[in-house]
Amino acid sequence: MTSVLYDAPGTRAKRRNIGYTILFTAVLALVVWWVYDGLSSKGQLDWIKWEPFFTSSQPYTTYIWPGLQNTLIAASLALVIALPLGAVFGIARLSDHGWVRGAAGTVVEFFRAIPVLILMLFANQAYADFTNISSDVRPLYAVVTGLVLYNASVLAEIVRAGIQSLPSGQTDAAKAIGMRKGQTMRHVLLPQSVTAMLPAIVSQMVVIVKDTALGGAMLSFSELLASVRPMSANYGANTIASFTVVAVIFVALNFALTTMAGWLERKLRRGKKSTGAVVHAGPGGGLETVGPPVLKVDDGNAS
Secondary structure (H helix, E strand, C coil), X not given: CECCCCECCCHHHHHHHHHHHHHHHHHHHHHHHHHHHHHHHCCCXXXXXXXXXXXXXXXXXXXXXXXXXXXXXXXXXXXXXXXXXXXXHHHHCCCCCHHHHHHHHHHHHHHHHCCHHHHHHHHHHHHHHHCCCCCCCHHHHHHHHHHHHHHHHHHHHHHHXXXXXXXXXXXXXXXXXXXXXXXXXXXXXXXXXXXXXXXXXXHHHHHHHHHHHHHHXXXXXXXXXXXXXXXXXXXXXXXXXXXXXXHHHHHHHHHHHHHHHHHHHHHHHHHHHHCCCEEEECCCCCEEEECCCCCCEXXXXXX
């Protein structure tokens, strides 16, 4: 029996696939046992090391919640600044003026090529040398600055690619009804490209949340991952338990972001399917929106 995509496996192929499955399962079981035995021999799976997370709120209120707050603050600030900045540079890279394209492209490629950790370290040193920002909040400024510079350049490429992915007929149709380039970008290209760009933008949001941990590793920024060290020291070196709890929180946070983005994408797609409005240039040079034609029924006669 064959399918559209591939030929159905024969008897020998089925036996071979079963053998591969058994071999993979056995290797996976050995790896799991090796990890379990190593952790158990070092006492990392003892209940006493996991008990504080199930019987007390102190680890959460003292260590995890303050770190989570700083993570959310840094990620939110970076996203709020990087998203419009990336949109500006992405659109600038599509400009008809060569000097605008060149300047925007140079900035984007420069900051996209530098690791975000180096940007954070440079920003921290610059704030220390040229500003009077307190050392208590300087790590937050440095982390946000590094995240903004790097992620704005990545988002600029996402915006540029999203706009260029639209059929050229969209731009030609806008020009045909007298739209200027700015009007075409605002009313035709950007609204249509948002849906295409949304998955990549959400992926970059997840990267921003995770990259806040770099500030905790190098700049003593008290983010979520940085709470593991004092928490582990206070609860009998329960390193694995602390890392596991923090990892679960990161997974839940990023899952919430992707779920919300998926809901928003579905809503945008339904909105595009449900509307038949058409934008065209009005007599005064402005834009007018004309709704879809409506079939009226009167006394059984359609008009």
